[in-house]
Amino acid sequence: DQQVKQNSPSLSVQEGRISILNCDYTNSMFDYFLWYKKYPAEGPTFLISISSIKDKNEDGRFTVFLNKSAKHLSLHIVPSQPGDSAVYFCAASSNSGYALNFGKGTSLLVTP
Amino acid sequence: ETGVTQSPTHLIKTRGQQVTLRCSSQSGHNTVSWYQQALGQGPQFIFQYYREEENGRGNFPPRFSGLQFPNYSSELNVNALELDDSALYLCASSFSVGTYEQYFGPGTRLTVT
Numbered sequence: 591d592q593q594v595k596q597n598s599p600s601l602s603v604q605e606g607r608i609s610i611l612n613c614d615y616t617n618s619m620f621d622y623f624l625w626y627k628k629y630p631a632e633g634p635t636f637l638i639s640i641s642s643i644k645d646k647n648e649d650g651r652f653t654v655f656l657n658k659s660a661k662h663l664s665l666h667i668v669p670s671q672p673g674d675s676a677v678y679f680c681a682a683s684s685n686s687g688y689a690l691n692f693g694k695g696t697s698l699l700v701t702p
Numbered sequence: 703e704t705g706v707t708q709s710p711t712h713l714i715k716t717r718g719q720q721v722t723l724r725c726s727s728q729s730g731h732n733t734v735s736w737y738q739q740a741l742g743q744g745p746q747f748i749f750q751y752y753r754e755e756e757n758g759r760g761n762f763p764p765r766f767s768g769l770q771f772p773n774y775s776s777e778l779n780v781n782a783l784e785l786d787d788s789a790l791y792l793c794a795s796s797f798s799v800g801t802y803e804q805y806f807g808p809g810t811r812l813t814v815t
Contacts, residue, residue, distance in 0.1 A: 594744070596744075622802045624803065631790055631808070632809075633706070633794075633806035633807050633808045633809050636803055636804070636806075639802065639803060671773060679744050679745070682805065683802050688747075688750040688757055688800075689735075689747040689798065690735075690737075690745070690747060690794075690802075690804060691747070692745045692746070693744050694742065694744050696746055
C-alpha cells in the first residue's frame, strides 16, 4: 500500500516562475519528510527536509511546507531554472529513522 | 569527501542465478541502506545495516540478504533471481543509525532475463 503519494506524474513550468510539487501521506506516524531530486543515470540527491514539529523550512530557492492536519507537504522552487528539470521524490520516515518511504516521483520540466 | 559508490554499474543475469552488488558508504557514515527502484516507481526499502548487523528490513523475501563490513562498506546478495528482480538497486549511507537524511549512490542496474 502506497503510504506516500505524488499524484502529479509530471509538471511543466517556465523558467523564472514558481514550481510547486505536491505530496500526500497516509501514515500519521511519519514525523520527518524529505525531498530528493534525481537526474537520469544518477542516484537521488538529497534536497531539503522538514521535521513534523515545523511547518516550513527554507534553503535558498527551495522551500518545503508541511500541513500535518491535511497530511500534505509541498516543495516550492523559486525561481525555477532549466537545471531544475529532474524527477522529484517525496519521502517520509517514522521515528525509527531507518526506512524512507518514497512516492513515485514527479517529473519537472523547466522550459526557457 | 568521497560520496557513495556502487559497483557494478550494470549487470545482466539469468533467472535462477545469484548476484552480489557492492557499495562503499560516504566517508564518515556508518549506516548503509539498500533500496530497489522498479521502472516508474519510487525506491523501496530493502534493509539497513549498522555495525555489521541488520537494523531493519522492508517487505522483501529472505533471498535478499546483505552484509556490512568493518569499513562500513556493504553487499546486497540476491539468490534465485526472478524476472521481477530487474530494477535499479540503490545504496544509501547516513551519518549514523537514526539519522533521517540518507545519501544515495548512482545505483546498479540489474536486468534478469
